[in-house]
Amino acid sequence: MLFKKADAPYLKDYSNVQSMMLKVIYALIPGSIAMFWFFGWGVLFNLAIAISVCLASEAMMLKFRRRPVEPALKDGSALVTACLLALALPPLAPWWLVAIASLFAIVVAKHLYGGLGFNPFNPAMVGYVVVLISFPREMTLWTPPLGVAGGWPSFTDAVAIVFGSGISTQALDAITMATPIDILKTHINMEHDIEYVRTHKVYGELFGPVTGVGWEWINGLYLAGGLWLIKQGVIDKRIPISFIISLVLISNFLSVLDYASYSSALFHTLSGGTMLAAFFIATDPVTASTTPRGRIIYGAGIAAIAYIIRNWGGYPDGIAFAVLLMNMAAPLLDQYTQPRTFGKSEAKS
Amino acid sequence: MLSRDKTWVGNDNGEHSFHGGIKLPGHKDLSTQSPIADMPACDVYTVPLNQHIGAEGEILVKAGDHVLKGQMLARPHGMVSAAIHSPVSGEIIEISNHRFPHPSGLAAPCFVIKNDHKDEWIERNPVGDDYAQLGSHELRGLIRDAGIVGLGGAGFPAAVKQTEVGITTLIINGVECEPYISCDDMLMREHADEIIAGAKIIAQIIKAENCVIAIEDNKPQAIDAVSKAINDDDSGFIELQVVPTIYPSGGERQLIKIITGMEVPMNGLPADIHVLCHNVATSYAIYNAIYHAIPLISRIVTITGHGVQSPQNINTAIGTPIKDCIEFCGGYRDDARALIMGGPMMGLTLDTDELPVIKTSNCLLVTTPEDMALPASKSHMPCIRCGKCVDVCPANLLPQQLYWYSADRDYDRAINLNLFGCIECGCCDYVCPSDIPLVQYFRHAKSGIWEQERERKKSDIARQRHENRQARQDKQKQEREERLRKKREALAKGKDSHKLELDKKKALIADALARVKEKKAKQPVKPKNTENLTEEQLEKIAEADRRRKKLKKERGDQDAV
Ligand code: SF4
Ligand code: SF4
Numbered sequence: 001m002l003f004k005k006a007d008a009p010y011l012k013d014y015s016n017v018q019s020m021m022l023k024v025i026y027a028l029i030p031g032s033i034a035m036f037w038f039f040g041w042g043v044l045f046n047l048a049i050a051i052s053v054c055l056a057s058e059a060m061m062l063k064f065r066r067r068p069v070e071p072a073l074k075d076g077s078a079l080v081t082a083c084l085l086a087l088a089l090p091p092l093a094p095w096w097l098v099a100i101a102s103l104f105a106i107v108v109a110k111h112l113y114g115g116l117g118f119n120p121f122n123p124a125m126v127g128y129v130v131v132l133i134s135f136p137r138e139m140t141l142w143t144p145p146l147g148v149a150g151g152w153p154s155f156t157d158a159v160a161i162v163f164g165s166g167i168s169t170q171a172l173d174a175i176t177m178a179t180p181i182d183i184l185k186t187h188i189n190m191e192h193d194i195e196y197v198r199t200h201k202v203y204g205e206l207f208g209p210v211t212g213v214g215w216e217w218i219n220g221l222y223l224a225g226g227l228w229l230i231k232q233g234v235i236d237k238r239i240p241i242s243f244i245i246s247l248v249l250i251s252n253f254l255s256v257l258d259y260a261s262y263s264s265a266l267f268h269t270l271s272g273g274t275m276l277a278a279f280f281i282a283t284d285p286v287t288a289s290t291t292p293r294g295r296i297i298y299g300a301g302i303a304a305i306a307y308i309i310r311n312w313g314g315y316p317d318g319i320a321f322a323v324l325l326m327n328m329a330a331p332l333l334d335q336y337t338q339p340r341t342f343g344k345s346e347a348k349s
Numbered sequence: 350m351l352s353r354d355k356t357w358v359g360n361d362n363g364e365h366s367f368h369g370g371i372k373l374p375g376h377k378d379l380s381t382q383s384p385i386a387d388m389p390a391c392d393v394y395t396v397p398l399n400q401h402i403g404a405e406g407e408i409l410v411k412a413g414d415h416v417l418k419g420q421m422l423a424r425p426h427g428m429v430s431a432a433i434h435s436p437v438s439g440e441i442i443e444i445s446n447h448r449f450p451h452p453s454g455l456a457a458p459c460f461v462i463k464n465d466h467k468d469e470w471i472e473r474n475p476v477g478d479d480y481a482q483l484g485s486h487e488l489r490g491l492i493r494d495a496g497i498v499g500l501g502g503a504g505f506p507a508a509v510k511q512t513e514v515g516i517t518t519l520i521i522n523g524v525e526c527e528p529y530i531s532c533d534d535m536l537m538r539e540h541a542d543e544i545i546a547g548a549k550i551i552a553q554i555i556k557a558e559n560c561v562i563a564i565e566d567n568k569p570q571a572i573d574a575v576s577k578a579i580n581d582d583d584s585g586f587i588e589l590q591v592v593p594t595i596y597p598s599g600g601e602r603q604l605i606k607i608i609t610g611m612e613v614p615m616n617g618l619p620a621d622i623h624v625l626c627h628n629v630a631t632s633y634a635i636y637n638a639i640y641h642a643i644p645l646i647s648r649i650v651t652i653t654g655h656g657v658q659s660p661q662n663i664n665t666a667i668g669t670p671i672k673d674c675i676e677f678c679g680g681y682r683d684d685a686r687a688l689i690m691g692g693p694m695m696g697l698t699l700d701t702d703e704l705p706v707i708k709t710s711n712c713l714l715v716t717t718p719e720d721m722a723l724p725a726s727k728s729h730m731p732c733i734r735c736g737k738c739v740d741v742c743p744a745n746l747l748p749q750q751l752y753w754y755s756a757d758r759d760y761d762r763a764i765n766l767n768l769f770g771c772i773e774c775g776c777c778d779y780v781c782p783s784d785i786p787l788v789q790y791f792r793h794a795k796s797g798i799w800e801q802e803r804e805r806k807k808s809d810i811a812r813q814r815h816e817n818r819q820a821r822q823d824k825q826k827q828e829r830e831e832r833l834r835k836k837r838e839a840l841a842k843g844k845d846s847h848k849l850e851l852d853k854k855k856a857l858i859a860d861a862l863a864r865v866k867e868k869k870a871k872q873p874v875k876p877k878n879t880e881n882l883t884e885e886q887l888e889k890i891a892e893a894d895r896r897r898k899k900l901k902k903e904r905g906d907q908d909a910v
Contacts, residue, residue: 009775117731343615
């Protein structure tokens with residue numbers, strides 16, 4: 001009898017890129033629901049716009065590059081990029097802002113660098129930073145969370161803000177508000193202390209017992225989704241753990257030194273995009289370091305840079321910049337953190 | 350790790366463990382339901398001359414010879430080589446090239462033996478318990494002459510490894526970590542005493558201080574049998590160690606790390622850290638050689654997979670056609686897809702079953718789509734750098750980067766990342782979500798590097814040859830020219846006119862020289878730099894002098910007028 005030949009190993013794990021990406025999407029769901037709950041329709045609009053633009057530009061780029069479209073679209077990587085971007089952008093961002101960010105993420109950051117696996121920079125963060133630099137005012141268009149200052153706008157208002165210019169700047173100003181991290185930084189730079197902001201008659205309402213209203217829920221649910229991903233083996237635990245521990249250590253050190261001007265570690269870990277970054281953005285395998293020790297340094301590096309920008313930088317949240325800076329460092333980290341090969345007396349660098 | 354119940358990613362759990370590894374579905378039950386069966390005799394056996402690592406043996410018989418069972422057909426030739434014996438009594442039909450299970454798939458010399466079904470043994474003089482009186486050298490000689498090679502799969506001649514210098518620990522490997530294979534398990538269940546006896550022989554040869562038999566914890570019956578045998582053996586010298594079931598804990602280097610906590614140097618041997626590792630089947634073969642004077646002419650083979658009707662272990666002669674073995678086990682099922690010699694992680698697919706069982710055939714696995722889907726397409730997803738391969742690599746390499754450089758043929762970088770530390774276990778390949786055939790890339794890179802090395806050596810040799818030839822040619826050319834010149838001279842001498850002219854000239858020169866000498870003798874002061882001049886120059890000078898004299902004479906005449 002004759003048989004087919006093949007190359008060992010013949011056994012294969014059932015994991016594949018598509019199922020990994022899908023699991024990332026599943027893990028994002030609880031946190032996104034919380035986002036929607038607290039920030040309203042804008043969150044859904046962002047998701048819808050980002051997903052359609054990302055998938056369309058992915059298909060377009062694959063066509064241009066004469067690559068098979070269907071398998072690449074199915075791998076889910078563009079979908080993940082779209083979701084991360086949508087969840088990082090402010091919920092009342094105009095539609096074109098989301099579209100530009102998505103387009104940049106897929107076309108420039110991903111495909112012009114060679115597509116999945118070859119992009120040195122996290123596509124979602126490239127898209128985010130491009131619009132952050134180009135349209136700084138729009139990037140602060142956050143609504144106050146549910147239950148604060150009238151809460152998020154109605155569906156029609158949201159449609160008007162996102163898709164048209166049907167609302168005046170004054171009216172817009174009336175329903176938008178910066179994020180707690182942003183407000184704190186602005187006031188601390190004005191030599192006010194944290195207590196002043198927390199008891200402020202306008203902003204005070206934004207703050208809950210720990211952090212900004214709603215943010216502890218959102219971060220908590222991202223954390224839960226992230227832990228599930230670790231358990232599923234989709235992401236490597238080293239990056240989020242080292243990210244969170246470093247953030248806690250740095251923020252705790254400074255807040256103990258000067259609690260009036262530096263927020264607590266708990267505030268930092270449960271504010272803004274911390275958990276989204278820790279479990280979903282920094283863990284993007286393509287752009288992170290691949291060695292075990294490299295990943296620990298990578299996570300810690302993002303935390304340190306993000307903290308610096310959060311407190312002293314010119315942008316509301318520094319995570320995107322921190323991720324991109326560490327993306328740049330990743331090849332170097334890989335090179336200098338090569339593990340010691342079995343039977344070798346010491347690792348070569 | 351995605352399907353958590355199926356894969357488990359190990360980690361560096363301390364000294365007596367190795368980095369990485371994976372938990373694989375075992376499928377061992379398939380072939381352990383019945384005791385080891387004896388494969389009935391066949392009519393024709395094909396015994397390859399080279400079934401081991403090392404040099405081919407020296408052939409002792411010729412076509413047409415009648416041979417006895419156990420008769421040596423080829424004796425070891427050189428340091429690393431193994432003897433080959435006849436599995437049956439009968440006639441050597443031919444010694445010719447046939448294909449046998451080998452990665453190259455090429456045909457190589459084989460003894461084709463027709464069984465006379467008389468089962469006539471060659472005369473045997475077993476050493477038995479008297480081996481204790483023999484020295485290491487003699488025992489090694491017996492093992493060498495019995496053609497025993499490592500039966501775990503590598504096929505390295507056993508005696509060569511058994512150096513008695515500086516080995517303290519003997520490890521008998523009963524781990525058998527690859528899925529489906531159960532021949533060692535069954536052997537331990539049924540022949541534990543013999544394995545222990547074999548281990549003691551090896552221990553005596555290498556003067557080991559301790560001996561550990563290692564078994565994976567998924568083989569409770571084998572563990573029971575071996576621990577009973579150890580208890581019955583009153584020497585108290587042999588220990589049993591149960592190791593966790595993690596692929597590839599049966600890899601020599603990984604097992605040594607688990608047992609001793611020490612790592613075999615990447616480019617070194619277990620002997621470098623005073624360890625010798627033998628498979629349980631090798632130990633059993635050594636027992637047979639010493640106690641029964643039976644050379645390695647049969648082995649236990651696992652016939653398994655969902656593609657065979659009744660999977661089981663069989664004791665079969667080396668050289669038996671694989672086809673017959675499968676038939677003995679009920680034949681193929683309709684959905685049989687692939688035939689693998691060895692396990693599903695490191696085995697070799699065979700394109701036909703018309704090949705013989707050889708010394709290293711531990712398992713014949715017939716797969717169906719139910720067992721595994723053979724990697725179908727050549728295309729794979731790009732590497733997403735997820736690092737899963739890094740987490741599972743027992744050699745602690747960076748497979749993802751090795752892949753990058755191997756695919757790029759950037760061999761220097763790959764070597765720098767210790768490509769040659771890769772044991773080709775396939776763990777990285779198994780977990781890769783992009784389904785990249787990583788091991789294939791590594792194998793290609795390795796053979797590419799060897800090829801380059803060979804080419805380089807070859808080109809060195811070629812250059813040397815070229816230079817030698819050049820030198821030879823130059824020399825020949827010179828000689829030829831020399832000969833030609835001489836010939837021409839000889840010819841020239843033959844021509845009289847020439848000779849006369851030459852003589853005249855010579856005479857003139859001699860004249861001139863004589864005159865110059867005369868002059869010199871008369872004039873103590875050297876008027877001209879006439880030393881070290883050639884004859885022509887001298888001749889010219891002489892002529893000039895003559896002219897001058899003539900002029901003087903004329904002038905003198907005029908003056909006188
Ligand atoms: S080679 Fe495969 S397992 Fe390794 S990092 Fe790339 S995608 Fe992941
Ligand atoms: S095949 Fe090589 S690189 Fe891959 S896991 Fe095994 S030793 Fe590591």
